[in-house]
Amino acid sequence: MKKALIVTMLAAVTMVGSITQAFAAEKSKAPTVEKKQILTRAARTAGHVKITGDGVRLRAKPGLNGTVLALLDKGTLVEYNNEGAYVDGQEWLYVKYGSLEGYVSKNYVSFKY
Structure with a gap:
């Protein structure tokens, strides 16, 4: 009887551990997807x-x-x-203006014109 109880408890612990690992792996993938969405959005603003x-x-x-x-x-x-x-609390864009290259504050640019 004790062996059956121990085997059942071990099986339950193993299942919970597997579910926890699967959930943790699934949860860790979320930021990667978010980063890809941000990069895709940013890529459209080049030009x-x-x-x-x-x-x-x-x-x-x-x-x-x-x-x-x-x-x-x-x-x-x-x-x-x-x-x-x-x-300095601002986003700075690296831009080219004629032969000059440098940074301007994103606060003073528009991606739509």
Whole structure:
């Protein structure tokens, strides 16, 4: 009787462990799917973006302390290829403007023009 009880308990523990592992594996896949969706959405924004403010600073490095390379006027189109950084509480897009390459704050660009 004790052997039957022990075998039954071991079987139950094994089943619970298998279910827990399967659930954990399934749960760990969710962030990967989310990342793919984000990348797909970002990939559609490559091309050109329009500057939405006057005197927007094109900086050598992302962040408020990056050296200013140029001041961009409202309506200027710059080339954007999905690169960027998050610095000083802002997202900075890596762009090309003529022969210059640098960063502009995402707060001053539009992907629709």
